[in-house]
Structures are given as C-alpha cells and as structure tokens.
Amino acid sequence: MAIPFDRLRRALEEEQLQLKAELARLDARAPEGIGYHDHMADDATDVMDQTTRATLRRHLEIRLREVEAALRRMEEGTYGICQACGRPIDVARLKAIPFAALCLECQSKQERG
Numbered sequence: 001m002a003i004p005f006d007r008l009r010r011a012l013e014e015e016q017l018q019l020k021a022e023l024a025r026l027d028a029r030a031p032e033g034i035g036y037h038d039h040m041a042d043d044a045t046d047v048m049d050q051t052t053r054a055t056l057r058r059h060l061e062i063r064l065r066e067v068e069a070a071l072r073r074m075e076e077g078t079y080g081i082c083q084a085c086g087r088p089i090d091v092a093r094l095k096a097i098p099f100a101a102l103c104l105e106c107q108s109k110q111e112r113g
Contacts, residue, residue: 003080003091008098012067012074015098019064026057063099070099082106 073079080089084106093100102110 003094005074005079008079008094009071009074011098012071016064016067016071019060019067023057023060023064026053026060029053066099066101069101073101084110 070079073081080091080094081087082089082103083101085103087103089100089103093104100107
C-alpha cells in the first residue's frame, strides 16, 4: 500500500502550527512572579501552576521536535522508513501517528528496555 504523503504532510504541518500556537499561548499566560501574595496557599498554587505549565511546555516542545523531524524525513526521502531497522513503517501506524520514526516492533523494543 502506498503511503499517502500529501495527506500526512498536511496533517504534520497542521499539527506543527497548532503546537507552535499552543506554546505561544502558554508563554502569554505565564505568571509575573511567585511570592507576592499575602497567603502561603496562594504562593503554593502559583508554584503548582508553574510546574504544570513547565511540564506541558516540555511535552509540547518534544512533540514539535518529533513533527519537525518527520517533515525533514519527508524532504530527505526517508519518511516511512524505521530509523532503527530500516524496514518500512506500516501505513496504518503512520496514519495514526504521522510523526512515527520507528516501526511498531522497534518502538516496542525501545519501550521495554
């Protein structure tokens, strides 16, 4: 089965735009500072919010790097080829996870050990 590159490229480009927009929104909502409240509970809430934003930012940045790497692989002509074993990645996997760099078998091996 042929890989539907055009549709997958559009999906990756749309996800790239969404991730960049979400990162920009996250930056726009960043608090001014912590420790300026009259109550310790308010400061604790700010710290929790800051930690949550940092975790979300890290997740979004990782996903953005994966998406951009997939777009580079498309340009290089290596998209759809497992980065570990060199075999083709199943089209169904690419449709589900367009930024997948590993075939299902290699991904499973990586997650196990």
